[in-house]
Amino acid sequence: MEDAVVxxxxxxxxxxxxxxxxxxxxxxxxxxxxxxxxxxxxPLYEAMVELEVPAMVHVSGSCxxxxxxxxxxxxxxxxxxxxxxxxxxxxxxxxxxxxxIPHGGGAVPYHWGRYRGLAERMGRPQPSxxxxxxxxxxxxxxxxxxxxLTRVVPTENILFPSEMLGAVRGGDPATGIDWxxxxxxxxxxxxxxxxxxxxxxxxxxxxxxxxxxxxxxAGK
Numbered sequence: 021m022e023d024a025v026v027x028x029x030x031x032x033x034x035x036x037x038x039x040x041x042x043x044x045x046x047x048x049x050x051x052x053x054x055x056x057x058x059x060x061x062x063p064l065y066e067a068m069v070e071l072e073v074p075a076m077v078h079v080s081g082s083c084x085x086x087x088x089x090x091x092x093x094x095x096x097x098x099x100x101x102x103x104x105x106x107x108x109x110x111x112x113x114x115x116x117x118x119x120x121i122p123h124g125g126g127a128v129p130y131h132w133g134r135y136r137g138l139a140e141r142m143g144r145p146q147p148s149x150x151x152x153x154x155x156x157x158x159x160x161x162x163x164x165x166x167x168x169l170t171r172v173v174p175t176e177n178i179l180f181p182s183e184m185l186g187a188v189r190g191g192d193p194a195t196g197i198d199w200x201x202x203x204x205x206x207x208x209x210x211x212x213x214x215x216x217x218x219x220x221x222x223x224x225x226x227x228x229x230x231x232x233x234x235x236x237x238a239g240k
Contacts, residue, residue, distance in 0.1 A: 021060065025067045032071045038230040040068070042075035042119070044101050049084030049093050056101055057108025065114050072229050074118035074155075077101045090187040098126025102147075102154070106139050111153045118153055118227050120179060124160035129172040155227055157181040158202045158219070161188055163195075166205040175215040179223050180206060 031037040042064070045051050054060040056077070068075060082093035098121050111117060121128070128135065135147045155177045160166050170178065186200030197204045206219065225232035 021063050025063050028064065028067050028071070028073075032073055032230070036234075037073070038228045038234070039073050039120075040075050042077050043079050044077055044097055044104075045079050045093075047083070048080060049082040049087045051100075055104040055108065057104050057110045065110075065117055069114055069116050074120055074227050076120040076122060078122055094187070095123055095126040098123050099128060102126070102128045103135065103138070105150055105154060106135060106144055106147055107142065111150065115152070118155065120155045120157060120227065122157045122159055122181070124158060124165060124169045125156040125173070129156070129169050132172045151177050155179055155223065158206060159183055159186065159200070160202065160205070161186075161199045162192070163205050163208060166202070166209055170209050170211065175211065175218050176223060178219050179227065180220045 028040055031040065042056075044053065044056050046053055077097065079093055079097040082089040084093075087093040087096060101119070101121060102125060105111070105119070132147065138144075139146050151174060156169065156173050157179045158166060158169065159181055160169060181202065183200035183202060188199040191198050206216075211219070225235065
């Protein structure tokens with residue numbers, strides 16, 4: 021973890037990075053690391069807060085043949101990270117920490133009622149209380165998925181990501197839209213102009229303050 025903190029500082033202070041990637045499972049599918057709410061991660065979180073950078077929660081490749089990297093491991097990590105945040109009290113300790121959970125939050129929007137019920141059963145705050153700290157991207161490869169995401173998650177917590185050679189390449193034969201053309205799906209969602217501005221720009225500038233500072237300095 022000490023090496024990770026050193027590298028984070030180098031990337032931000034020397035190279036101009038505005039965020040970082042956090043792999044919650046360095047074991048590659050065997051999940052031997054402590055949960056993200058464990059003090060094991062605190063040195064990195066303290067540096068993130070000091071540097072004002074968020075982390076995208078995203079695993080690397082899967083070494084476990086039970087978990088296909090793109091079809092299972094990535095989505096497992098998104099969902100696992102979210103329930104860890106529900107179970108723990110990380111944001112009470114570090115209220116300015118910010119995490120982006122990719123792929124539309126994995127299974128989270130689809131099972132939002134489950135997480136609400138589990139939180140109540142465990143005596144934990146409702147998932148809606150995490151909205152100051154957790155954000156979701158729109159890397160969801162079909163229209164019903166994007167529609168669901170925008171119905172369940174407040175638009176203030178949704179970020180547009182531009183995929184480049186995403187998990188699924190080529191076009192959907194049923195629609196003619198490239199699988200990873202996430203903008204095409206968003207364009208078909210019934211959002212107000214203000215909500216659309218939030219998803220495409222404002223939220224990113226809020227979650228990534230160093231990005232906002234760079235854009236502001238450039239007159240954008």
